[in-house]
Amino acid sequence: MTKQDVIQRISERTGLDPMTSRLIVESFFDVVKDALVEGEPIYIRTFESFILKQRAQKTGRNIIQNTAVTIAAHKVPSFKPSSVFMNQVKAQLVPTKEKKG
Template sequence: MTKQDVINQVSEKTGLDTLTSRSVIESFFSVVKDALTEGEPIYIRTFGSFILKKRAAKLARNISQNTAVRIAAHVIPSFKASRAFTDQVRAQEVTGEKK
């Protein structure tokens, strides 16, 4: 599913025109990005959490050149689904086919 598919479904379910739905979806993404950039997590009940995860510094290997590469400590954005969301997905039958 693409962002345009999400916008179309939101338009159908809410009765809003596509431009308004696009604006709402884009604004939501912007708010999430801005909040995480400022270090503030976002918790949405029954959906999940957008959080920052800290990664420690580590030593990695460049196999093609057989050298060690030091990767500095860094922070990455992450999404953790809520239990209700996870349970809902697990309850679905797995078909193995993609649309």
């Protein structure tokens, strides 16, 4: 599903025109990004959390030049689903592929 698909579904469910729905979705993304850049996590009960995780300094390899590269400690954004959301996803049946022959 693409962002355009999300906008279309929101427009259909709410009765809002697609441009208003697009503005709402884009504004939500902007709020999430701005909050995380400022170091503020976002908690949405029964859905998820947007948090920052700290990555420690580590040594990586440049395979082409065969050299060691130090990767500095840094933060990365992370999506952490709520237990309610995880249980809903886990309850879905996973289709199995039938073996041919």
